[in-house]
Amino acid sequence: MWKRYFKFIKLKPGKVVTAQFGEIDFSADSIGIEIIQALYENGFPYLEITAEGQAELYGGISETEESLEIRKPRYGKKAKTLR
Amino acid sequence: MGGITQKVYFGYHADVATFPPKPVAPATLETAAALTGDLTMKAGKRMFEMYLTDDTGEFKIDPVGEVDGKSFVSHLTLFHPGLQKKIIGFMNAAKNENLVFIVVDSNDNKFLMGDALRPAVYAGSPDGGGTGKTTASRAGMSAEFTYKTANIYLYEGNIPLTEATV
Numbered sequence: 429m430w431k432r433y434f435k436f437i438k439l440k441p442g443k444v445v446t447a448q449f450g451e452i453d454f455s456a457d458s459i460g461i462e463i464i465q466a467l468y469e470n471g472f473p474y475l476e477i478t479a480e481g482q483a484e485l486y487g488g489i490s491e492t493e494e495s496l497e498i499r500k501p502r503y504g505k506k507a508k509t510l511r
Numbered sequence: 512m513g514g515i516t517q518k519v520y521f522g523y524h525a526d527v528a529t530f531p532p533k534p535v536a537p538a539t540l541e542t543a544a545a546l547t548g549d550l551t552m553k554a555g556k557r558m559f560e561m562y563l564t565d566d567t568g569e570f571k572i573d574p575v576g577e578v579d580g581k582s583f584v585s586h587l588t589l590f591h592p593g594l595q596k597k598i599i600g601f602m603n604a605a606k607n608e609n610l611v612f613i614v615v616d617s618n619d620n621k622f623l624m625g626d627a628l629r630p631a632v633y634a635g636s637p638d639g640g641g642t643g644k645t646t647a648s649r650a651g652m653s654a655e656f657t658y659k660t661a662n663i664y665l666y667e668g669n670i671p672l673t674e675a676t677v
Contacts, residue, residue, distance in 0.1 A: 442673025
């Protein structure tokens with residue numbers, strides 16, 4: 429599920445001991461999106477958001493922002509509830 | 512709470528791509544104690560985890576040197592139960608290799624043994640290793656690793672246990 433919204437990068441999918449949540453196996457599909465999103469927002473270096481994740485979790489980006497290449501998450505904005 | 516956790520993390524010093532930078536002109540004591548960023552590995556390389564018997568591991572910091580020339584030697588001691596291929600292979604590989612360790616204490620402080628200039632090295636087997644004499648003995652291998660450093664730092668990054676691709 430989370431892999432639709434984020435891409436695991438720089439490492440082969442597998443275990444990382446994260447500073448925030450301890451050991452996580454990123455080859456698994458069953459990791460909660462809240463955990464992945466919290467890691468991403470805290471600057472975890474092995475995650476990249478997908479276009480679908482950007483749109484679903486942060487409401488997409490405006491044309492102005494896109495032209496300025498601002499692609500950071502909008503902190504403080506409540507993420508949509510996932511179904 | 513004392514002691515270290517039941518896992519330590521290690522890698523070959525030569526396999527490390529980048530070490531987290533040390534604090535420069537830190538404004539507080541807390542920032543003087545912490546490394547910022549992640550230790551990253553070269554492509555195709557990774558860090559490993561090693562199990563140790565609970566209450567057999569210790570991370571110890573010894574100040575050394577003369578006045579105006581003080582530094583530290585940190586020591587990691589541990590006991591790995593059993594004599595499986597994995598621990599024998601580790602001892603064979605580690606005895607003359609330059610290593611890095613990340614040691615996690617019982618309060619979730621992580622200590623990095625190794626930096627861009629100096630590795631952690633195997634120092635011996637403080638409690639020996641082998642089968643023991645009786646059937647009730649605990650077979651296994653003890654090991655000690657040391658790291659000489661000007662300063663002690665906490666590691667606040669992530670630990671990659673899977674191969675780097677870039």
